[in-house]
Amino acid sequence: xxxxxxxxxxxxxxxxxxxxxxxxxxxxxxxxxxxxxxxxxxxxxxxxxxxxxxxxxxxxxxxxxxxxxxxxxxxxxxxxxxxxxxxxxxxxxxxxxxxxxxxxxxxxxxxxxxxxxxxxxxxxxxxxxxxxxxxxxxxxxxxxxxxxxxxxxxxxxxxxxxxxxxxxxxxxxxxxxxxxxxxxxxxxxxxxxxxxxxxxxxxxxxxxxxxxxxxxxxxxxxxxxxxxxxxxxxxxxxxxxxxxxxxxxxxxxxxxxxxxxxxxxxxxxxxxxxxxxxxxxxxxxxxxxxxxxxxxxxxxxxxxxxxxxxxxxxxxxxxxxxxxxxxxxxxxxxxx
Amino acid sequence: xxxxxxxxxxxxxxxxxxxxxxxxxxxxxxxxxxxxxxxxxxxxxxxxxxxxxxxxxxxxxxxxxxxxxxxxxxxxxxxxxxxxxxxxxxxxxxxxxxxxxxxxxxxxxxxxxxxxxxxxxxxxxxxxxxxxxxxxxxxxxxxxxxxxxxxxxxxxxxxxxxxxxxxxxxxxxxxxxxxxxxxxxxxxxxxxxxxxxxxxxxxxxxxxxxxxxxxxxxx
Amino acid sequence: xxxxxxxxxxxxxxxxxxxxxxxxxxxxxxxxxxxxxxxxxxxxxxxxxxxxxxxxxxxxxxxxxxxxxxxxxxxxxxxxxxxxxxxxxxxxxxxxxxxxxxxxxxxxxxxxxxxxxxxxxxxxxxxxxxxxxxxxxxxxxxxxxxxxxxxxxxxxxxx
Numbered sequence: 001x002x003x004x005x006x007x008x009x010x011x012x013x014x015x016x017x018x019x020x021x022x023x024x025x026x027x028x029x030x031x032x033x034x035x036x037x038x039x040x041x042x043x044x045x046x047x048x049x050x051x052x053x054x055x056x057x058x059x060x061x062x063x064x065x066x067x068x069x070x071x072x073x074x075x076x077x078x079x080x081x082x083x084x085x086x087x088x089x090x091x092x093x094x095x096x097x098x099x100x101x102x103x104x105x106x107x108x109x110x111x112x113x114x115x116x117x118x119x120x121x122x123x124x125x126x127x128x129x130x131x132x133x134x135x136x137x138x139x140x141x142x143x144x145x146x147x148x149x150x151x152x153x154x155x156x157x158x159x160x161x162x163x164x165x166x167x168x169x170x171x172x173x174x175x176x177x178x179x180x181x182x183x184x185x186x187x188x189x190x191x192x193x194x195x196x197x198x199x200x201x202x203x204x205x206x207x208x209x210x211x212x213x214x215x216x217x218x219x220x221x222x223x224x225x226x227x228x229x230x231x232x233x234x235x236x237x238x239x240x241x242x243x244x245x246x247x248x249x250x251x252x253x254x255x256x257x258x259x260x261x262x263x264x265x266x267x268x269x270x271x272x273x274x275x276x277x278x279x280x281x282x283x284x285x286x287x288x289x290x291x292x293x294x295x296x297x298x299x300x301x302x303x304x305x306x307x308x309x310x311x312x313x314x315x316x317x318x319x320x321x322x323x324x325x326x327x328x329x330x331x332x333x334x335x336x
Numbered sequence: 337x338x339x340x341x342x343x344x345x346x347x348x349x350x351x352x353x354x355x356x357x358x359x360x361x362x363x364x365x366x367x368x369x370x371x372x373x374x375x376x377x378x379x380x381x382x383x384x385x386x387x388x389x390x391x392x393x394x395x396x397x398x399x400x401x402x403x404x405x406x407x408x409x410x411x412x413x414x415x416x417x418x419x420x421x422x423x424x425x426x427x428x429x430x431x432x433x434x435x436x437x438x439x440x441x442x443x444x445x446x447x448x449x450x451x452x453x454x455x456x457x458x459x460x461x462x463x464x465x466x467x468x469x470x471x472x473x474x475x476x477x478x479x480x481x482x483x484x485x486x487x488x489x490x491x492x493x494x495x496x497x498x499x500x501x502x503x504x505x506x507x508x509x510x511x512x513x514x515x516x517x518x519x520x521x522x523x524x525x526x527x528x529x530x531x532x533x534x535x536x537x538x539x540x541x542x543x544x545x546x547x548x549x550x551x552x553x554x555x
Numbered sequence: 556x557x558x559x560x561x562x563x564x565x566x567x568x569x570x571x572x573x574x575x576x577x578x579x580x581x582x583x584x585x586x587x588x589x590x591x592x593x594x595x596x597x598x599x600x601x602x603x604x605x606x607x608x609x610x611x612x613x614x615x616x617x618x619x620x621x622x623x624x625x626x627x628x629x630x631x632x633x634x635x636x637x638x639x640x641x642x643x644x645x646x647x648x649x650x651x652x653x654x655x656x657x658x659x660x661x662x663x664x665x666x667x668x669x670x671x672x673x674x675x676x677x678x679x680x681x682x683x684x685x686x687x688x689x690x691x692x693x694x695x696x697x698x699x700x701x702x703x704x705x706x707x708x709x710x711x712x713x714x
């Protein structure tokens with residue numbers, strides 16, 4: 001990326017740096033944890049100006065609405081200030097794939113499930129609905145088009161709803177990687193690769209736990225990461241310790257070592273999932289020290305996503321009256 | 337004599353009543369046996385029920401807490417999408433079984449769909465969902481047969497309890513109302529008959545006296 | 556043609572000196588405008604979110620403008636040396652004297668602008684660290700000052 005291009009982002013980056021101050025920091029999260037009732041916890045995020053529709057909070061369960069609105073707000077803010085809108089495609093396209101999954105499944109079930117759709121896709125929701133209904137995907141990106149055709153075909157043969165998800169997930173990350181590459185920015189490409197790798201590691205451990213065969217693993221594991229899928233497939237049945245050994249010298253060494261160790265003791269991938277999220281956060285934290293280029297904007301998006309995840313963890317925990325230690329165990333690292 | 341039946345104190349009625357008393361006694365004994373047997377079965381079912389309920393509750397607790405955690409780390413719409421289209425269908429059959437003349441339900445279920453892979457219950461992709469959802473779904477699917485068994489036991493216990501109550505009411509009615517009443521009535525009729533007897537005797541003696549008196553005056 | 560050449564010969568000294576004066580200012584000022592522009596964009600970003608940080612942002616934004624001032628000083632000094640019978644040799648000296656502040660000013664202003672923009676980002680996070688941002692930006696300034704000194708020394712060669 002040329003320097004000239006990089007300085008295009010000066011205004012946006014400076015603005016984001018100022019806005020970053022408003023991200024929930026550790027003390028705010030602590031305050032939420034210390035709240036006696038879910039309503040009190042929710043107050044912390046309404047004070048942080050979450051969502052659009054906050055006036056008074058009567059019911060803690062509206063937090064879901066707030067979180068969704070906050071995500072929309074973030075995307076709108078970022079695409080408003082960014083001189084290059086397509087840099088957020090990598091995240092918005094994820095929502096397209098989600099919408100396609102919902103629409104296809106709803107169609108096969110013969111029901112309407114519009115409440116599961118998300119507004120913030122790269123393709124406008126109304127258009128998406130029309131296109132799926134009429135099976136005209138001319139305007140869709142080729143990878144998406146191909147994936148929809150594949151999943152229609154596979155579902156027609158096997159009647160297996162899982163195949164829809166598997167094919168579209170594969171295509172989704174392929175698309176994200178392609179979009180990232182077209183931005184020609186090392187930070188973004190690296191981020192998507194790290195996402196693919198962490199997702200693969202998580203899925204790999206789950207596949208092992210569920211005792212799936214290599215044929216299934218081949219359909220599940222994502223291609224294009226820095227660790228080749230063959231590495232996982234060849235070790236699907238090897239003992240846990242050798243898996244740790246295998247991944248120790250990749251950049252995910254620390255994540256795998258303690259994550260898989262925990263998996264060995266508890267049989268749960270929760271810790272690994274948390275460590276993977278933290279790895280991604282560690283990656284985007286590099287952008288904290290950059291004052292130009294698109295990286296800080298991307299980092300802000302990831303930071304917001306993680307923040308929303310944390311809020312959801314705390315709120316779900318509070319509503320279900322989980323002990324604070326158990327909630328804290330799941331909390332992801334913060335950006336600020 | 338408050339509880340006696342309103343009957344004519346005749347010998348025929350007495351015979352009838354005696355027959356009824358005999359039947360009532362036998363009925364009482366039979367019903368009592370039935371009640372005891374029912375109680376035994378009931379207690380057995382209740383014990384099983386308790387065990388089953390504890391087990392189911394524990395499993396549900398586990399499934400629920402995994403599910404809560406899965407929900408906590410995954411946006412709602414993704415969870416909803418993941419679970420939108422179930423991979424397996426279950427059909428439930430209800431038949432009945434007879435315990436001590438009580439019809440209790442028997443539930444059995446069949447999984448439809450490809451049965452060659454029983455572990456294959458996850459209808460979603462793995463990239464967007466959390467591992468804790470796997471645990472939750474696995475536990476939920478594991479708990480289904482137990483829940484059906486629990487439903488069976490609970491309904492049986494309920495039906496048996498009703499039957500026991502009915503039987504006990506009958507036993508009590510026989511024991512504390514019917515049989516005492518019959519006894520009393522029989523006693524009453526006996527007394528009445530005895531009294532008639534005595535009245536007759538007195539009358540006869542009186543007549544005999546009067547006849548003797550008349551004969552002496554004539555003679 | 557003849558006339559122009561002859562004329563040139565007579566006036567070449569002054570011509571070169573004027574060329575130098577123009578170079579000195581226009582390069583340094585171009586750098587400054589670029590640098591101030593960069594910092595200004597960043598400043599606008601921060602102020603749009605947090606108007607209270609206007610003053611520190613403005614101070615940082617203004618930092619790359621000094622190069623233009625140095626360029627201006629050199630230009631004035633060179634112009635002061637120009638007279639009708641400036642020799643060719645002196646003309647060359649003046650032209651080259653303008654080059655340090657011209658080129659160094661140009662580049663240092665742009666880089667200072669970038670540092671200032673980064674400083675403004677820092678101020679957005681920690682307003683209390685403004686002074687450190689200014690110090691960091693001043694590091695770049697040092698080279699512009701060297702260039703200014705060299706330019707002045709060179710000019711002083713001309714009697």
